[in-house]
Amino acid sequence: MDIFLQTLVAGILKGGLYGLIGIGMSLIMGVMGIINLAHGQLMMVAMYITFVLSHYVGIDPYLSLFITMPSLFLLGALIQKYTLNPLMEVDSILPENQVLMTVGIGMVLVETSRFIFTSDYKSVQTSYSDATFYLGEISFSVALVIAFFIAIGFTLFMFWFLLKTDIGRSIRATAQDKDAALLMGVDSKKITIITFGLGAALVGAAGTILMPIYYLFPDIGGPFTRKAFVITILGGLGSTVGAIFGGLTLGLAEAFGASYIGMAYDDMIGLIIFILVLLFLPGGFKRLTKI
Amino acid sequence: MKKFIPLIILIVLCLFPVVIQNAYYQHLMILVFIWVAIGSGWNVIAGFTGQVSFGDAAFFGTGAYTAGLLAHHFHISAWWGMAFGGFAAMAVAFPFGWICFRLRGPYFALASLALNEVCRHIATIAEPLTQGMVGILIMPTFLSKIPYYYIALALAVLSVVFVQFVMKSKWGYYFLSIREDQDAAESMGIDTHKYKMVSLNIAAFLTGMAGALFMNYMGFIDPEVVFSLHDISIMAILVGIIGGVGTIYGPAVGALVMVAVHEFFRTGFFGLFKGLAAMTGSDAMISVAKTISHAHVLGFGILVVLVILYLPNGIVGDWDKLVGKIIPFKKKEAAS
Numbered sequence: 360m361d362i363f364l365q366t367l368v369a370g371i372l373k374g375g376l377y378g379l380i381g382i383g384m385s386l387i388m389g390v391m392g393i394i395n396l397a398h399g400q401l402m403m404v405a406m407y408i409t410f411v412l413s414h415y416v417g418i419d420p421y422l423s424l425f426i427t428m429p430s431l432f433l434l435g436a437l438i439q440k441y442t443l444n445p446l447m448e449v450d451s452i453l454p455e456n457q458v459l460m461t462v463g464i465g466m467v468l469v470e471t472s473r474f475i476f477t478s479d480y481k482s483v484q485t486s487y488s489d490a491t492f493y494l495g496e497i498s499f500s501v502a503l504v505i506a507f508f509i510a511i512g513f514t515l516f517m518f519w520f521l522l523k524t525d526i527g528r529s530i531r532a533t534a535q536d537k538d539a540a541l542l543m544g545v546d547s548k549k550i551t552i553i554t555f556g557l558g559a560a561l562v563g564a565a566g567t568i569l570m571p572i573y574y575l576f577p578d579i580g581g582p583f584t585r586k587a588f589v590i591t592i593l594g595g596l597g598s599t600v601g602a603i604f605g606g607l608t609l610g611l612a613e614a615f616g617a618s619y620i621g622m623a624y625d626d627m628i629g630l631i632i633f634i635l636v637l638l639f640l641p642g643g644f645k646r647l648t649k650i
Numbered sequence: 651m652k653k654f655i656p657l658i659i660l661i662v663l664c665l666f667p668v669v670i671q672n673a674y675y676q677h678l679m680i681l682v683f684i685w686v687a688i689g690s691g692w693n694v695i696a697g698f699t700g701q702v703s704f705g706d707a708a709f710f711g712t713g714a715y716t717a718g719l720l721a722h723h724f725h726i727s728a729w730w731g732m733a734f735g736g737f738a739a740m741a742v743a744f745p746f747g748w749i750c751f752r753l754r755g756p757y758f759a760l761a762s763l764a765l766n767e768v769c770r771h772i773a774t775i776a777e778p779l780t781q782g783m784v785g786i787l788i789m790p791t792f793l794s795k796i797p798y799y800y801i802a803l804a805l806a807v808l809s810v811v812f813v814q815f816v817m818k819s820k821w822g823y824y825f826l827s828i829r830e831d832q833d834a835a836e837s838m839g840i841d842t843h844k845y846k847m848v849s850l851n852i853a854a855f856l857t858g859m860a861g862a863l864f865m866n867y868m869g870f871i872d873p874e875v876v877f878s879l880h881d882i883s884i885m886a887i888l889v890g891i892i893g894g895v896g897t898i899y900g901p902a903v904g905a906l907v908m909v910a911v912h913e914f915f916r917t918g919f920f921g922l923f924k925g926l927a928a929m930t931g932s933d934a935m936i937s938v939a940k941t942i943s944h945a946h947v948l949g950f951g952i953l954v955v956l957v958i959l960y961l962p963n964g965i966v967g968d969w970d971k972l973v974g975k976i977i978p979f980k981k982k983e984a985a986s
Binding site: 388392393394446459460462463466467469471473474588592624626630631633634638 | 702749750753756757759760761763764767768771775879880884887888891945947948950951952954955958959962
């Protein structure tokens with residue numbers, strides 16, 4: 360029973376973080392209709408910024424959120440403005456050119472980091488990195504709990520932003536029907552730029568709050584990109600609520616898989632869920648909740 | 651005259667190893683031929699049928715592992731893999747296509763990406779069968795590169811000719827109609843699911859053959875090499891895109907360009923800067939040479955971005971545009 364509870368807790372904590380990663384991807388997918396295969400790589404960039412700030416300047420990883428998120432927003436906006444938007448006007452046979460572009464961008468980001476920081480593993484050690492507390496028999500990692508609550512905070516903020524603000528409404532309008540939004544006077548180009556920036560900033564936040572408990576090397580982005588698209592498919596394209604449930608599901612599935620089946624199957628489980636969802640619930644959780 | 655160009659190129663390629671006996675260049679050409687086969691396969695499913703696959707490595711790896719496992723477990727020649735590799739890849743493609751072709755566009759692309767990853771994990775985990783990360787090592791049959799050269803050349807030529815044959819048949823027109831408008835094709839009475847399956851299986855067969863040849867030529871495989879998302883699946887897409895999506899000769903051009911560019915960056919402009927450094931003996935040159943070979947994948951990535959931005963239909967597809975850009979420049983030069 361203890362193992363079960365412990366696994367449950369680990370899964371939920373991990374799931375909160377995954378949700379944050381997934382929301383960014385889901386937003387981008389909903390508005391632009393493209394899979395951002397550079398998502399994990401953007402997270403890696405944020406992690407390196409956090410590492411540099413903490414290692415050379417001495418800023419606490421959580422405080423550096425105020426620097427990583429704006430820089431990632433800027434990076435994302437620039438990527439959208441100068442590489443993805445021009446592609447919309449180019450006619451080509453395949454509509455997947457933008458997806459390929461994100462692959463290329465991901466490569467450039469990874470290799471630039473490798474060029475600057477080499478392939479060595481880096482980590483940020485803080486006083487709370489290894490700290491834990493106990494509730495009954497269940498142990499909680501302090502850093503993971505903080506990360507979980509920050510992730511929940513950002514998620515709630517995103518909700519408010521998408522539902523109540525003008526830009527948020529424009530984003531949702533563009534996601535629902537691009538042409539209609541354009542007719543209603545929404546500057547869709549601007550919205551795509553803001554959306555990509557937001558997506559990058561959110562995944563950047565996830566990377567930053569993961570930094571005290573994780574290690575870092577240039578290729579770390581790949582697995583997270585894969586996780587992000589599993590979450591997005593699970594939740595339904597463009598659905599914020601879906602992304603949270605998708606993240607929780609993936610976190611729980613991975614935790615239970617690791618406890619009861621074996622660590623080696625960690626990644627497999629996500630992919631199998633992914634294929635099952637594609638087959639039996641195309642449209643993801645969004646279909647069930649209608650939100 | 652134009653009709654004879656492929657024939658002339660073929661003759662040149664046949665004479666290549668006789669004239670240039672440098673094993674390094676022969677090795678590069680063998681890689682090019684393997685990529686021609688993979689690229690042609692990808693082009694059938696993605697370029698002609700419009701179902702972009704991010705999982706070519708699944709077929710490539712299956713082909714390679716078929717050859718490797720036959721040699722490893724049954725102690726027969728790995729060349730049997732050339733007979734079975736393509737069919738083994740089709741055995742993977744068939745259930746995958748059967749299930750996943752109800753998905754469209756980005757969903758299908760994601761599903762193929764997942765297939766890629768699942769195959770890699772299976773190959774890593776199923777240690778009794780595949781030896782996991784230890785990989786499979788076989789002894790190469792030939793010491794010289796020349797036999798491999800001609801086998802690879804034959805594979806490349808056969809795949810290009812085969813793709814051309816398919817695209818001139820009724821199937822080819824079905825594929826194109828599916829790419830242009832799947833619903834319209836369906837309403838014209840084309841069984842789109844069936845022909846997407848046919849297209850995927852052709853792609854898988856060619857890619858699996860290439861994988862089997864890769865095993866025979868390289869002599870060593872492990873899951874990270876043959877099921878690699880970046881080095882195989884994405885590279886296959888880039889070969890297709892750079893050469894020209896939906897053109898017969900596109901993958902051949904793309905393969906040549908990609909391998910050349912890859913080597914170009916990897917060796918630091920074919921050792922140009924190293925040569926310069928040795929010649930001048932200046933420290934600056936040595937560090938430039940080091941930096942360039944250090945950043946070779948970065949250069950490659952930037953090239954990918956630029957090609958997608960400015961040559962979205964590839965060298966063959968945008969040939970007229972390319973020529974148009976270069977010729978006026980030449981004319982101007984002559985005038986001045």
